[in-house]
Amino acid sequence: MSPTSILRIALPGPIRSLFDYLPPIDQGETLIPGIRLQVPFGRTSRCGVLIEIDTWSKLPAARLKRIESVIDRTPLLDEAHLAFLLWAANYYQHPLGDVVFHAFPVRLRKGQLPTSATAKGWRLTPAGAAVDPTLLHRAYRQAAILTRLKTHPEGLVQQQLIEQCGDCRPSLRSLREKQWIEPCEIGLAPTLAVDPAPSPVLSEAQSQAVNQVAEQFNRFKAFLLDGVTGSGKTEVYLNLIEQVLQQGQQVLVLVPEIGLTPQLVRRFEQRLGLTVTLLHSGLSDGERERAWLAAGRAEARLLVGTRSAIFTPMPRLGLIIVDEEHDLSYKQQEGFRYSARDLAVVRARRTGCPILLGSATPSLESLHNSQLSRYRRIPLLERVGKARLPKMEIIDIRSSRLEGGLSPVLISRINSGLRAGEQVMLFLNRRGYAPLVTCHACGWLSDCPRCDARMTLHLVSKLLWCHHCGHQQKIPSACPSCGSPDLRPLGQGTERLESALTRLFPDHSVARIDRDSTSRKGSLEKLLKEIRAGHHDLLIGTQMLAKGHHFPNVTLVGLLDVDQGLFGADYRAAERMAQLIIQVAGRAGRAEKPGRVLIQTRHPDHPLLQTLILRGYSTFAQDALAERQLASLPPFSYQALLRAESTRQEDPINFLTEAATAGRALQATDGLEFWGPVPAPMERRAGKIRAHLLVQVTDRAQLHRWLDQWTLRLAELPGASKVRWSLDVDPQEML
Secondary structure (H helix, E strand, O other), rough: OOOOEEEEEOOOOOOOOOOEEEEOOOOOOOOOOEEEEEEOOOOOEEEEEEEEEEOOOOOHHHHHHHHOOEEEOOOOHHHHHHHHHHHHHHHOOHHHHHHHHOOOOOHOOOOOOOOEEEEEEEEEHHHOOOOHHHHHOHHHHHHHHHHHHHHOOEEEHHHHHHHHHHHOOOHHHHHHOOOEEEEEEEEEOOOOOOOOOOOOOHHHHHHHHHHHHHHOOOOOOOEEEEOOOOOOHHHHHHHOOOOOHHHHOOEEEEOOOHHHHHHHHHHHHHOOOOOOOEOOOOOOHHHHHHHHHHOOOOOOOEEEEEEHHHOOOOOOOEEEEOOOOOHHHHEEOOOOOHHHHHHHHHHHHHHOOOOEEEEEOHHHHHHHHHHHEEEEEEEEEOOHHHHHHHEEEEEEOOOOOOOOOOOOOOOHHHHHHOOOOOOOEOOOOOOOEEEEEEOOEEEEEOOOOOOOOOOEEEEOOOEEEEEOOOOOOOOHHHHHOOOOOOOEEEOOOOHHHHHHHHHOOOOOOOOOOOOOOOOOOOHHHHHHHHHHOOOOOOEEEEEOOOOOOOOOOEEEEEEEOOOOOOOOOOHHHHHHHHHHHHHHOOOOOOOOOOEEEEEEEEEOHHHHHHHHHHHHHHHHHHHHHHHHHHOOOOOOOOOEEEEEEEEOHHHHHHHHHHHHHHHHOOOOOOOOEEEEEEEEEEEEEEEEEEEEEEEOOOOOOHHHHHHHHHHHHHHHHHHHHEEEEEEEOOOOOOO
């Protein structure tokens, strides 16, 4: 390399420019973009990524420093992947350095060398292989471990066993003491299972869906698999994945939440006969790094992950699947505010492979893209086998006396279902015991001292807890305002509902699934297994239980409080509520037994509820799209939301006023609208005062040309140093 070469390097941080450095004097090998370098920065040194090599710099050569050392001999990010990250940084107006380092696992961001190509795991000994797991009646977890290891004679990483069998570390110790298992080193490359399960016969609609996508292998095409709950979308995924793997290519499957991965992974492994590689926040740093490296070396052929997995290098990528594509979890809400679903479409286009977006309640954006022929819509209108869509019914609770949040009609239906030996699922999207505590004497409310919000009562942990900023405090024994001991909880949470069901149906087991009850590693998978095994008759859940789960014996689903979502300030509130109702309703009647869905409401005539029940989600979506078009709201326009926060009341509004003035002074853009600045819907959060400025235009290209100029001006504004600001392109939430 010429000593006059200029290395342009991305460093993590808020600065949007690259940094110029000189190569080391004694550098004898070619440096390639995508490698990591240790560089001097101020009085310290940092890990950076080489983006490009040039022959000139804006700075004089005397001011340029030389890199300290080369960390990687071969690039961790190839040229195509770097170009994808650059596109993402430009589109979302985020510093390239932050975007590039967001793509790395934690250790690699710090400049450490990649981990070994193997991981510690467990395998059967000859004695363990001879044991029949079905005979271990009193040690079901040991039996589960032996069953899993019998299908993987080469062994499994301990974390995989924990994800599939629950927190089984004590059982692993017991099995080792019995000399039935032994420690081993597991290679990162996926291995074949002993006995892959045969594929079921596809329905005609499923076969047509598979054929349509398969015809586009090795070229870009976006598909929207619009299938009702229980229509067999996963079987379509499996057939396509199988074909892509047979061609020696890789597959990326995105799922919205960790809770959906265990059952999906188990089903994939049983059917495909290979070990699925996982990538999500529930893994340790080392496990995430090994998965990331295996995918980058094309050793991991099937990668299943949450939104950040979209940035994983996969040199032989042949198919991308986005399950539950409508889910808000695909949008990162802090820092680098990207949409994994939208980036998946971009990555498929740049790679030249098909992408399949699947949902029973497609987003309005995806439906609009299908109407414009950008996506090809593939409908699956019927459930597989003998299963039928559940019947939905509204329960008017305006004049009803509720017991634990349950109406007499719902209690009667629950009782009938339990007598028939069936399971009942109740949905309440509010964890904790009650959403607030009040003093009956003076009216004091459990306000959060740092937010414009109430603190939720968590009776199990004996805490008042703000779900917005995380502030916690012990439950007071008397009113902090007047000293009265008469403090009362108001409203319903999942803890209170669990208590009510235990009292009303003492002979039936209750399982509560929310973030509190599943906080321990492996606890969610344990609960789901117990539910499928019929150990629990009554199921209580938040959104964690609303989607993707298959419980054949659930015939009745009750939605306890949908009213909170019917009148949201956000224009997307109706869409989100409709999707949630349909997704929850889809848990009922998924086998041969008919299902029924009961919706408790004080607004039985609400148009959203009437449309969903009488005409279905598809009609609701078309009506909602028509309303959006009349109002010129997305997807018929494009938005960017500038947020600002400060500890001082006036600073956010002042900065956003400066930003709006600077934006209007830029080159005129037809139809550009400024909404605000205004206080945020929750103005005070975590001790900060927050405000918003929304920018909207009907042409996406115009918006981004304007944003390229505006973003550069924002950092130079006088008020920028007094606030913390962020830009959210294509915002999904206004909170």
